[in-house]
Amino acid sequence: MAPTAALLLLLSLASVCFPAAAEETLVFVTVLFRHGDRSPVRAYPTDPYQESSWPQGFGQLSQEGMRQHFELGQFLRSRYGNLLNGSYDRHEISVRSTDYDRTLMSAEANLAGLYPPSGGQVFNPSLKWQPIPVHTVPQSEERLLLFPRNDCPRYTQLVNETEHTEEVLNITAEYWDFIEFVNNKTGLKNTGVDSMWGVYDTLFCESRHNMTPPDWVTPDVQQKLRVLKDFSFQIMFGIYKRVEKSRLQGGMLLGEIVKNLSKMAAPDPQQRLKLKMLSAHDTTIAALQSSLNVYSGKQPPYASCHIFELHRDDNGSASVSMFFRNDSGAAPYPVQLPGCPLRCPLEDFVRLTQPSVSQDRDKECQLPSEGRDKEILLILALSAGALLLLIALLLAVVCWRREPMAARGYQHVLNQEGGGDDS
Missing domain, CATH: 3.40.50.1240 (Phosphoglycerate mutase-like)
Structure with a gap:
């Protein structure tokens, strides 16, 4: 094989085995x-x-x-x-x-x-x-x-x-x-x-x-x-x-x-x-x-x-x-x-x-205790709200059961708010 051809072969092999790095x-x-x-x-x-x-x-x-x-x-x-x-x-x-x-x-x-x-x-x-x-x-x-x-x-x-x-x-x-x-x-x-x-x-x-x-x-x-x-x-x-x-x-x-x-x-x-x-x-x-x-x-x-x-x-x-x-x-x-x-x-x-x-x-800048206090206050507020809602529902059920069946309805509720017989 001629020297020039051999050199070209070597360069070709090198380019395949060692591809040029991206510029x-x-x-x-x-x-x-x-x-x-x-x-x-x-x-x-x-x-x-x-x-x-x-x-x-x-x-x-x-x-x-x-x-x-x-x-x-x-x-x-x-x-x-x-x-x-x-x-x-x-x-x-x-x-x-x-x-x-x-x-x-x-x-x-x-x-x-x-x-x-x-x-x-x-x-x-x-x-x-x-x-x-x-x-x-x-x-x-x-x-x-x-x-x-x-x-x-x-x-x-x-x-x-x-x-x-x-x-x-x-x-x-x-x-x-x-x-x-x-x-x-x-x-x-x-x-x-x-x-x-x-x-x-x-x-x-x-x-x-x-x-x-x-x-x-x-x-x-x-x-x-x-x-x-x-x-x-x-x-x-x-x-x-x-x-x-x-x-x-x-x-x-x-x-x-x-x-x-x-x-x-x-x-x-x-x-x-x-x-x-x-x-x-x-x-x-x-x-x-x-x-x-x-x-x-x-x-x-x-x-x-x-x-x-x-x-x-x-x-x-x-x-x-x-x-x-x-x-x-x-x-x-x-x-x-x-x-x-x-x-x-x-x-x-x-x-x-x-x-x-x-x-x-801003959140990470809060003091750890300050962050916990806010979290506790939020939990307490949500708990209090849920408790009030539960009490309201229980009172509604009690009132509903005490009313006569025939009298239950929207009109009687209005009367009750104005001071009806059950107030």
Whole structure:
């Protein structure tokens, strides 16, 4: 047999025995990111830098934060240039933010990097920017992007129970002298492990903006505050009954993301959405990652970004890949859902995340005793109603038997109601 014919035979056999894998195409992306660098949200009582020390006041995005998100937008453009149009198309992207200045402004700075105007979208030749809508809802109505939500009695109970676990009590005992030291230096009262994050955050923001710290803030103090700050995140979302906490917190956002992934997996020529962008907070990312059971236990840094990519192959099968970008100088690293490969089949992704997604959060948020009390009251009410109905029927039978046979009828009943012989 000629070498060429033999090679063709081998290739044919290989194609039969080892069929080519179906080619996959990226069809949809969801990105959740934390806002950029900001001023502290508050100052402790003895802090030399109160709100007047900050150009825009507390909790506001800094120019560094704007640059961080402009750069993240450029990264998203380079990563998803083949998925998105080169110019802004309102059908391709949906942007939602919490109703905070810093998250709204982060989204806008991000979009400036993602969609620099060109051609007919340039409305001012000296301005490399174009307005793109960012949607939000009032903070009081935000149920998807703002965590922890304190509208859930059961979650509050779980956090209280967490604070009495052996792990938390041991950390509290280990750092008790340090906590009292910090309270004394800051002028704070009655604070514990879960409150140290506020002191750390204030000092961290001040250090990033070249403000001289008080003498008591040594590297050792900063390190201990950092440990307690990270531990406070775990108290909120992990350590104790993590899955149940997730169902009441980050599981709400996870459920929405899973629903969107499932919807976008079905081929639909009319569907043009390619990118869902969510601008939120460190606790939003921590809550979501905890519900996925991939949270590292560390506070997500400024402009960190959790990415969900939906791929679809020629056979119509879909898969989900996750990535986390927590360093603007490095590429995002892959995140593996426990129990699934990095490229997780969509049906498996849905199945594995389902325990963290509540089907009726309002019901699950009720305290167990409260739920039982309502159930008991309902049973008592139904029982009382049935008893009254039975008594009424018995009285009717008694009255019916006492009446003369010839007098029984509708007319006599009317007379009886008006005070007849038997009344």
